[in-house]
Amino acid sequence: MCERYVSVILLDLAKLFILSRKSMTLQLTVPNMACSACASTITKTLQAVDANASVQADPTTKLVSVETQASETAIKEALAAAGYPVAN
Numbered sequence: 909m910c911e912r913y914v915s916v917i918l919l920d921l922a923k924l925f926i927l928s929r930k931s932m933t934l935q936l937t938v939p940n941m942a943c944s945a946c947a948s949t950i951t952k953t954l955q956a957v958d959a960n961a962s963v964q965a966d967p968t969t970k971l972v973s974v975e976t977q978a979s980e981t982a983i984k985e986a987l988a989a990a991g992y993p994v995a996n
């Protein structure tokens with residue numbers, strides 16, 4: 909078995925691992941979300957982290973619900989960097 913063949917197998921395994929990762933739904937409170945433009949920015953920010961993320965952002969309740977395969981840490985860091993830190 910040549911090295912190239914082994915690396916192809918490893919790549920396939922990595923892809924399988926990523927595809928089999930379960931997505932989870934995070935419920936976050938984002939106090940800085942004031943209007944629908946904020947909600948739109950938040951949605952775009954999260955979809956830049958995970959293009960397949962499903963995001964619901966409500967400026968009235970300040971709640972962001974995001975279904976994603978990205979980690980909670982990655983999501984929170986992206987929001988903070990965009991000016992929308994998550995409240996604890």
Ligand SMILES: [Cu+2]
Pocket residue numbers: 941942943944945946947
């Ligand atoms: Cu706004």
